[in-house]
Amino acid sequence: MQKKLGYALMTLAFVLVLVACGSKNNSNGSEPSQSLVASEELVIKAKSWEFDKAEYIIPKDTPVKITVENLDGAHGVLLSGADVKIRGGKSEVVTLAAGTYEFRCNIQCGAGHGKMTAKLIVQ
Numbered sequence: 001m002q003k004k005l006g007y008a009l010m011t012l013a014f015v016l017v018l019v020a021c022g023s024k025n026n027s028n029g030s031e032p033s034q035s036l037v038a039s040e041e042l043v044i045k046a047k048s049w050e051f052d053k054a055e056y057i058i059p060k061d062t063p064v065k066i067t068v069e070n071l072d073g074a075h076g077v078l079l080s081g082a083d084v085k086i087r088g089g090k091s092e093v094v095t096l097a098a099g100t101y102e103f104r105c106n107i108q109c110g111a112g113h114g115k116m117t118a119k120l121i122v123q
């Protein structure tokens with residue numbers, strides 16, 4: 001009788017140890033970090049020698065990911081009135097105050113380089 005009780009207690013202790021260890025696994029509830037995620041996105045397409053639009057519109061005071069895509073040649077965007085420079089093939093997250101920003105190609109890309117201007121309207 002004594003032996004049986006002892007065995008039962010041993011078994012119970014063993015089960016408790018297993019349960020305690022098993023419950024450790026579910027404690028990694030870490031959420032993905034959200035560092036400067038742009039809520040809006042703008043793609044400016046550049047080719048020789050123009051941008052795909054004369055005017056681009058983005059919301060003010062909002063992080064916007066601006067991507068400059070080269071359709072042909074190598075171009076870039078230099079925004080006047082803001083410290084923003086984006087090379088073709090690259091993206092930049094910018095937050096701008098309301099206003100109209102002129103921009104131009106900032107890479108010497110050939111004969112029509114001087115014509116490569118457009119506007120970014122932030123409103």
Ligand SMILES: [Cu+2]
Pocket residue numbers: 074075076105106107108109110113114116
């Ligand atoms: Cu150019």
